[in-house]
Amino acid sequence: MTEEQKAAKSQTSSVEGVGEYDKAAGGWGALASVASVLNRQEVVLAGAKTLLRANQPEGFDCPGCAWPDPKHTSSFEFCENGAKAVAWESTPKRVTPDFFAQHTVSELRTWSDHALEDFGRLTHPMVYDAATDKYVPIDWATAFARIGENLRALDDPNKAEFYASGRASNEAAFLFQLMGRAFGTNNFPDCSNMCHEPTSVALPPVIGMGKGSVSLDDFQTCDAIFSFGHNPGTNHPRMMSTLREAARRGCKIVVFNPFKERALERFTSPQSVVEMTTGGSTPIASHYYQVGVGGDGAALQGIMKALLEADRADIASGGPGFLDRDFIAEHTLGFDALRAHLEALEWSEIEAVSALTRARLEEAALIYRRAKSVIVCYGMGITQHRSSSSVIQQIANLLLMRGNIGRAGAGICPVRGHSNVQGARTVGVAEKPSEALLASMDRVFGLKSPRAHGHTVVEMIAAARSGAVKALISLGGNLAAAAPDPEVTHAALQKLDLTVNIATKLNRSHLLFGRESFLLPCLGRTESDVQATGVQAVTVEDSMAMVHASRGTNTPASEHLMSEPAIVAGIAKAALGDHPVDWEWCVADYSRIRDLIEAVFPVDFANYNARVLQPGGFRLPLPHAERNWKTASGKAHFAAFKADGEDPRRGDPSVLLLSSIRSHDQYNTTIYGNSDRYRGVFSRRDVVFMSPEDQNALGLKQGDKVDIVAAFTPDDGVERCVSGFTVVSKDLPAGSIAAYYPEVNRVIVLEDRDQFSGTPAYKSAPVRIRKSL
Structure with missing residues (x-):
């Protein structure tokens, strides 16, 4: 620690609300936090019972993250933040019509985001009344009729936007995209546009698919895990058990992150009796590299440059080198161009941008080349930069250089957030759909799906700002808070003629709208979903392409709630009128929706209803995991780093x-x-x-x-x-x-x-x- 750092530490106690936390992540601190949140949400006993059903074969999928479930679940498969998500949803607190009668929308806009959601679950469908500046109750049939009337009044279907959150199930997301395409648009901005869209864009041209290639089993046999730009202890804590097991068997865990995140330093497993009783913990990162913000691309290029230099020196001394030349020759294209690009890079530039020395990057390259099988994990610390897509391709390059994609214990692992953000994209929520998807939709439903690309979130905001968009239907989420540049975003949302929000709790987005706004309360993941044929299960896809069932058992927060598929179907029927799809028939039994998904995606979802009944569900095909590259050439491609001209953020010392x-x-x-x-x-x-x-x-x-x-x-x-x-x-x-x-x-x-x-x-x-x- 430098003298400056020691001086800064000594000041800590003088700043209100700022101190030191010297304990390991997890442990008693996590359990105390779970107890506290259950108490705050008034669900101590009921919440504890609900948590025991989280991520269990006959229970519900926790909405807290998309980390996969182990094959053999323990007595509890939830983490601290998952417990918070469950308590937040299963709280007895309610936002009733009486609540809205007491507060104007103008007043609610002054509340904090925490205060808005902390008041509890929405209980009734509501519509905004401009005369009183309040939300007032409306019955479901009237709400659907008025929404349908507004949508039909648009003179161009592309004036409507269909925004989807990653928490929606496969069934709800599929009906949602079907409704939008039947309406005549591909305007499907979704939460992926703000998180892992670079994964979807960057990986298909180089390895053939915008998904990871690993399974949970691969983490049990890998020799090294390289972790870039994510903080699993906070954003996907169930991953910590996987990392702890890997660390304890001697796997190298190499972390690149500007912060020294506590969970990546050391972790106490709440399920370990020894660690909990002795105060012990497990060191996680074997090596920690504090890369500068925005410097991951330079760091990756530095590791590859060091690997090439070591490879050349080994061959010169009579060795075999450190590249998988057979794999490169058989499975890839573009290696020579990448090599030339890396050799031309100056170490001084790499060091300046990455904030890491050449020696440290050479150390990381040594760890990489000594490991037989390597997994690279990354999160939004990689995907939310100006050059994210190209940085992700550098991750693929690094793995391809030693054949670390398509074999056991190795591969690429984008770590997603919402529990079904990947699944929603799989079943068709995409603003740039493939021709194969659209042709299949047309065949199954007798549609003529639109071919023009729709809007991303940023494009949707620009379109609303200019008046080119007039209606927004949101399947969950909090777009107003999640989107960048509220100076522009909030003003754009307030220009809309129609805003519809399907939600469990009140949030910022529900208070920013134009002429007419509807607030439609839906069931949560933990609640029992009963339709005409009985209790239903929904399905979700995790970060590793496993599709499994989720069954809520809690009594719904209100008798007036509807499920997300039922709400989507109600809007669709009202907006589309006489249409080949029998929306009510679909919603009566969700297995019918899954049959339709199978009809549109006959390979990926073959025998969907039978396979999802298996404990743990089934895995979707991942061709690149079998070294079957679905690229234009049929091979994996190396891709040199691409910068979009002069980056305006570099070169000014005051920035x-x-x-x-x-x-x-x-x-x-x-x-x-x-x-x-x-x-x-x-x-x-x-x-x-x-x-x-x-x-x-x-x-x-x-x-x-x-x-x-x-x-x-x-x-x-x-x-x-x-x-x-x-x-x-x-x-x-x-x-x-x-x-x-x-x-x-x-x-x-x-x-x-x-x-x-x-x-x-x-x-x-x-x-x-x-x-x-």
């Missing part, structure tokens, strides 16, 4: 790169509480993490109040700024800072996004820091 991060008391836009214990922040979120070096350079110290100002100039020329943030010292690379999402979304300018997928650069926004007045 820092801001990474927006989630706290440990948060899941996506849902704020469970205002603490982030692993980072030593308690009962507040208005902080910006900075290195002592950056503080000294700017004449700041811990505890100072600062403004964060976007350095990327937006199209409208209006400064984007958030004010009054407190400086907190953290061990970060110089030039890299961090603050909480969505509070800093205002400085994530809409135009600053990945140039291939359109995903906003939430994780590397160029900013300047100035003292608050």
Whole structure:
């Protein structure tokens, strides 16, 4: 620790709500947090019983993350944040018509995001009344009729947008995309556009599919796990059990992340009697590299350059080299061009951008080449940058150089967030659908599906802003809080003529609309779903392409709730009128929806209803896991790094790169509480993490109040700024800072996004820091 860091640490106790947390992740701290949230949501006994059904073969799939279930489940398969998600949903707190009668929409807009959701579950369908500025009750039939009337009044189907959240089931998502395409549009912006869209864009051209290639079994046999840009202890804690098991058997776990995240340093398993009783923990990362914000692409190129140099030296000394030349020759194209690109790179440039020395990158390359089988995992710390798509292709390059895709214990592993964000895309929620999908839809349903590409989230916001879009139907989610640049996003949403939100709880998006707004309450994942033929199960796909059933058993929060498939069907019937699809027949028995999914995707979902009844479900085909490359050439492709011209965020010493991060008391836009214990922040979120070096350079110290100002100039020329943030010292690379999402979304300018997928650069926004007045 440097003298500057020691001085910064000594200041910690003088800043209100900022301290030190020196314990391992997990352990008694996690159990205490679970008990606390169950108590806050008033579900101590009922919540505990519900949690025992989470991720069990006959239970429900936890909405907290998409990490797969082990083949042999333990007595409890939930984590701290999963417990929070379940408690948040199963709370007895209610937002009734009486609540809305007491609060205007204008008043509710002044509430915090936490306060809005903390009031509990929505109980009745509601519609906005402009005369009173309040939501008022409406019956389902009238709501559907009015929504259908509004949609039919559009003079162009492309004036409607169908937004989907990743928490929707396969059944709901499939009906949703069917409704939109029958209506006549491919406008399906979804939450993937804001998280893992670069995966969907980058991987198909190079390995043939925009999904990972590994299974959970591969983590039991790999020799090394390289982890880029994710914090599993907070964002997908069930992964920690997998990492702990790997670490304890001697697997190298090599982490690249600007923060030293506690869960990646050491972890106490709440299911380990020995660790819990002795206060012990398991070290997770064998090597930790604090890459600079936005520097992962440079780091990956540095590792590959070092690997090539070591390979050349080994061959020169009579050795076989360190590349899998047989694999490269048989399965790939483009290696020589990649080699030339890497050899031309200067080490000084790699070091400057990555914030890592050549020696450290050579060390990482040594670990990689010594490991027989390697898995590379990555999260949104990779996917939310200006060059994310190209960085992901560098991950594929690294794996391909030693044949680490398509064999046991090796492969690429994008770690998703929502429990069915991958599944929704699989069953057709895509703004750029393939011709094969559209032709199959047309064959099964007698449609003439639109062929023109639809809007991503960023494109949808721009279209609403210009008046080219007039209606938005949202299947879950909190678009207003999740989207970047609220200066533009909120104004765009308020230009719409029709807004429909299908939701379990009140959130920011429900308060930002134009002429007419409907709030339709749906069942949660934990609740029993009874339709005309009886109790139903839905299905979801996890991060590793396993499809399995989810069955809620809790009594619904209100007798007035409808399931997501039923709500979608009600809107579709009202909007489309006389249509070949019998929507009510579909919803009466969800196995009929699965039969239709199978008809559209006969290979992927063959014998769907029978296979999903198997314990653990079934795995979708992953051709690249079998070295069957579904690319244009039939081979995997190496791809050199591509930068979109001059990056405006580089070269100005006054500009820092801001990474927006989630706290440990948060899941996506849902704020469970205002603490982030692993980072030593308690009962507040208005902080910006900075290195002592950056503080000294700017004449700041811990505890100072600062403004964060976007350095990327937006199209409208209006400064984007958030004010009054407190400086907190953290061990970060110089030039890299961090603050909480969505509070800093205002400085994530809409135009600053990945140039291939359109995903906003939430994780590397160029900013300047100035003292608050």
